[in-house]
Amino acid sequence: MSKQKRYFLTEDDLPTHWYNVQADMPNKPGKMVNPVTKKEMTVDDLSHVFARECCVQELDQEHPWIEIPAEVREMYKSYRCTPLVRAYALEKALGTPAHIYFKNESVNPLGSHKINSALPQCYYCKQEGTTNVTTETGAGQWGAALSYAAKLFGLEAAVFQVKISMQQKPYRSSIMRTFGAVVEGSPSMSTKAGRRILTENPLHPGSLGTAISEAIELATSTSHCKYTLGSVLNHVTLHQTIIGLEAEKQMALAGEYPDIVIGCFGGGSNFGGISMPFLRHNFLDGKKTQFIAAEPESCPKLTRGKFGLDFGDEAGYTPLIPMLSIGHKFKPANIHAGGLRYHGSGAIVAELVRDGFVTAVDIPQLESFEASILFARTEGIIPAPESGHAIAEVIREAQKCKESGEEKVILFNLSGHGLIDMTAYEAYLHGDLQNFKVSEEEIAFNLREN
Ligand SMILES: *Cc1c(COP(=O)(O)O)cnc(C)c1O
8 A cells, every 4th residue: 555545734734824815716706786766885884684704705805814723733633634535446346537626625524615704703692792693594504513622612503504404304403402502493483584485385394594584583693693605605615715715735745736626606605615715725826627517406506597587585584695596586496405495606706717717517416426326336435415415516527637638637515425425315316306406487586586
């Protein structure tokens, strides 16, 4: 065994700053807009809802490097750096000349990349005198990360979980409660937004959009309470760049540089987290790396959405966000990659797709599970169903390399493990899963509803 498989950094080599890609983008991402006044949102406007420091980061288009607070960096050290792994066994199974690497964000005890942003968001809330935090969660990874981070900082957490996910994955709620959070299924009867949604549609399965509405309503109607978000917004992507910044150093240890970087795409945080530090070198050093976001066919905002201003939630409580969207009232199909069922992309990736720096592909559910199973059987890690979309795209690219004989270097982010998603694997192995392609009519209908 002379081939090195895993690459680590020492604590001293952990990045000290996050990378703010907004500063280097040739066309800046659009700003959030107040739906009533149509004016651009300021830090003051946004800080009614979010920790003020997160709002400053959200709107910062000037500073490329933002210092990681010392306390957060110390906490990162309890589970970072995460390994960069060369997937030799997968390469062999595919018979590809491509070199496949993955950054393994599944190895922290929360099981996904979400903790990378939960820690700084709770840190800033605590610093600013907040006592309570609210949030939404789909599959539950963000809710779990936030519940744990809140506990570390002595904050009370209230989590609205998409009702259908809560029913499909009851252990996720138990995890959040174990960390001390209060968890409610959304739509619920405990907010105005929830009651309105249930009045219109008593069987509403819930969506990230409904849960966000409820969490924001609770935050803005409770003193010393702030809302936190696990994806979509620029400051969340900023925190997640710790992934790509480590990967950049680890790829250097491996003596390689990626030709292609791939991430699965829900709202953009893990994709942005692994991609932006490398994209920086396309902007500044003439690198030609390709960046591919892999979204589910059942929720195709990047490949089939419309660019424009849309709400981030069902009820329309958020500012209007410049995004690629299939409509904020979109009710996603009941697919198993719960973390990818969001109707819009963040502003940064929307602009990067428009400008041709990022390409997007949509992946059918069955192809994604097939890819996950191959990955599990070769690399010994059961991927989160979300991550399976990235793996499916990696396999497509590796097969292209096999046909062309090109020895491309492919890097992807393994955003989480699937050990609490075994119901989904069970359904796949029994042949009970289907593909869900959204019809043109449904997308057009949802966009008209806006
Ligand atoms: C939440 C989640 C995603 C999707 O969210 P992004 O913000 O697009 O990264 C992907 N994978 C896992 C494991 C998740 O928990």
